[in-house]
Amino acid sequence: MAEGILCNRRPINTEEELQTLLADKSGKQYYAEMNELDVDTEKLEATLQKTLKSRLKTWLEICAHCGLCADSCFLYLANKKDPEQVPSYKIQSTLGEIVKRKGKVDNAFMQMVMDTAWSKCTCCNRCGMYCPFGIDMGIMFGYLRGLCFSQGFVPWEMKIGSGMHRIYRAQMDITTEDWVDTCEWMAEEYEEDWPGLCIPVDKENADIIYTVNAREPKHYPEDIAEAAILFHLAGENWTVPSEGWEETSLAMFAGDWEACKLQVESVYDAMHRLKPKRMVVTECGHAYRATVIEGPYWAGIKTGKTPIESFHYVEWVAEALRTGKLKIDPSKRIKEPVTYQDSCNYIRNAGLGDAAREIMSYIAEDFREMTPSREHNFCCGGGGGLNGVGRYREQRNIGLKIKRDQILATGAKLVISPCHNCWDAIRDLEEVYKVGIRWSFLKPLLIKMVEVPEHMKPED
Amino acid sequence: MYQLYQFVTGPIAWMSFGIFFIGVIVRAITYIKGLNWQADRVTYTVNVSYGISGALRSVFFWLIPFKTRSWRVNPGFTVLFFVFHIGLLVTPVLLQAHNILLKERWGISLWSMPDAMADVLTIAMLVAALFLTLRRIALPEVRILTNAYDYILMLIAVAPFITGFLASHNASCYDFWLILHIITGEIMLVAIPFTKLSHFVLFFCSRAQIGMDFGIKRGGMKGKGLAW
Numbered sequence: 305m306a307e308g309i310l311c312n313r314r315p316i317n318t319e320e321e322l323q324t325l326l327a328d329k330s331g332k333q334y335y336a337e338m339n340e341l342d343v344d345t346e347k348l349e350a351t352l353q354k355t356l357k358s359r360l361k362t363w364l365e366i367c368a369h370c371g372l373c374a375d376s377c378f379l380y381l382a383n384k385k386d387p388e389q390v391p392s393y394k395i396q397s398t399l400g401e402i403v404k405r406k407g408k409v410d411n412a413f414m415q416m417v418m419d420t421a422w423s424k425c426t427c428c429n430r431c432g433m434y435c436p437f438g439i440d441m442g443i444m445f446g447y448l449r450g451l452c453f454s455q456g457f458v459p460w461e462m463k464i465g466s467g468m469h470r471i472y473r474a475q476m477d478i479t480t481e482d483w484v485d486t487c488e489w490m491a492e493e494y495e496e497d498w499p500g501l502c503i504p505v506d507k508e509n510a511d512i513i514y515t516v517n518a519r520e521p522k523h524y525p526e527d528i529a530e531a532a533i534l535f536h537l538a539g540e541n542w543t544v545p546s547e548g549w550e551e552t553s554l555a556m557f558a559g560d561w562e563a564c565k566l567q568v569e570s571v572y573d574a575m576h577r578l579k580p581k582r583m584v585v586t587e588c589g590h591a592y593r594a595t596v597i598e599g600p601y602w603a604g605i606k607t608g609k610t611p612i613e614s615f616h617y618v619e620w621v622a623e624a625l626r627t628g629k630l631k632i633d634p635s636k637r638i639k640e641p642v643t644y645q646d647s648c649n650y651i652r653n654a655g656l657g658d659a660a661r662e663i664m665s666y667i668a669e670d671f672r673e674m675t676p677s678r679e680h681n682f683c684c685g686g687g688g689g690l691n692g693v694g695r696y697r698e699q700r701n702i703g704l705k706i707k708r709d710q711i712l713a714t715g716a717k718l719v720i721s722p723c724h725n726c727w728d729a730i731r732d733l734e735e736v737y738k739v740g741i742r743w744s745f746l747k748p749l750l751i752k753m754v755e756v757p758e759h760m761k762p763e764d
Numbered sequence: 765m766y767q768l769y770q771f772v773t774g775p776i777a778w779m780s781f782g783i784f785f786i787g788v789i790v791r792a793i794t795y796i797k798g799l800n801w802q803a804d805r806v807t808y809t810v811n812v813s814y815g816i817s818g819a820l821r822s823v824f825f826w827l828i829p830f831k832t833r834s835w836r837v838n839p840g841f842t843v844l845f846f847v848f849h850i851g852l853l854v855t856p857v858l859l860q861a862h863n864i865l866l867k868e869r870w871g872i873s874l875w876s877m878p879d880a881m882a883d884v885l886t887i888a889m890l891v892a893a894l895f896l897t898l899r900r901i902a903l904p905e906v907r908i909l910t911n912a913y914d915y916i917l918m919l920i921a922v923a924p925f926i927t928g929f930l931a932s933h934n935a936s937c938y939d940f941w942l943i944l945h946i947i948t949g950e951i952m953l954v955a956i957p958f959t960k961l962s963h964f965v966l967f968f969c970s971r972a973q974i975g976m977d978f979g980i981k982r983g984g985m986k987g988k989g990l991a992w
Contacts, residue, residue, distance in 0.1 A: 367909075369911075433990075439970070601802055655983020
């Protein structure tokens, strides 16, 4: 059965394979090889038989074709209500067909399935809230991505991403040494302004183990410093693990379930090793979803919970403000209109809408909700990995229109976005549509607003 | 004609009801047995109280018109949906003629509604069915999903009501419409376990499942419960 050198059914497991794939700029050769990739129909049928159970089968079967899911999908709305963007149609014409044909599908069909699964659905799960049967097409697309991955029909960046997790236990090529060095460097860099600031690595029995998104050490190391400053000001006994510090999961976006398991287990191992009381995750939506919400299931933990209790950053901030560990200087609250981007992964899919509102009540004087908001909010436009796939850049940009219009309707020029994916999407929507908005994580805003006790200020 | 009547209300009726009752039970059991905590990523048997409350909320919210945001943002559809389903479920159970039959055969009966009310429910249900069908044709986002199967199912669902209505209002061909009514009713009963009409029971299964998903895993333990 034909397979390419770069595009094949095998996941990336070695540094060498990873480098070869990375060297193929924009995946040119990779996608060319994809045209020759055979579908292993027997394997596909066997996988369906083994994994397509009650829930998915029933969803596919009982869909009443009522079309109520149409308006729930931001991609349908952004694409001028193109009927081919109706969630039910998207899943019935892909997964539905594969099931109907018992896996006997060809290359062209699988490429169509891949394009649909990654460019026409961000797995935001909003449709599941609008279907009378509760059919969650985001979940079905997640499953479909797994089928695509096992057949090698996966966007180039996603294959690289899952390979990164397999090799580095991080979505980027950051070694343990790189990570620890970055923490030390940031602590040194900011120590002058914040006397006593440190980033404790591998401290046992801390109250908090803090875990991040690999983009932070790679591209925004100041984010780690900001987290450290806020923990320092709040007087937290905290630590970061030298290994198992990465919360994200491009493997989840890729549908590489084996790599998902490897990744979250590295974090759970750190919990067992360092015995902290609880975990706090950085301002990232899918990272929290992957490691805290879905991860225990990948790892086979029967309680469905992480080994220690885990919190999203917004939960920690809300708690710190509520208990007075962090105090906001009233004169420094945000005066201008400001809105909040509810991330699908920790608001709709993890119930943290209240924590976000609680924070806003402390820091903003003119907080404007988007419409709709909270669990019903629309995806930023770049979730589920869509931000990161070059092949679908145009489709992604079209989808951003919905978020653009939602933000503009609030009248706010500042968008608080405690999620890396949303943050990127909103940055890109400003770049594409130039509507004059700004966007921010919570940390830099909080640092500007918190009261700093005298003894924590630098001596002049 | 009498023999035919005896046949369709005797052995055929028994068979239809048997297939219907056993069928829906089998569908429900198969569904539940096919759930898998790790594949579905929901700990059905561990965090049970959260699961039950999530499931009940999920079913309850959707059984009440305009209780969910989806019902509220689609008011026209919501009205059609509830009129259609209430007519479909209530009319046959509380119809005087059916209860008389039940009394004659088994000596039991439920409260019956006045015939005029049954007429209203039937006509309303048929009108709703007509508009639901027109909606399929008129709206591009529904048309693209629609296939012949959807129309056949609608026909199966409305046939007993059209024939029943005609039987009770058309004395001249009473026997003809009555027999046809009984047969179409039996077709619907038999079709329920084997077609999409299985949502008669699977609606509750599917709603309970997604309710448990949100109740146990996706925020139910931290939030106040999903605002459907």
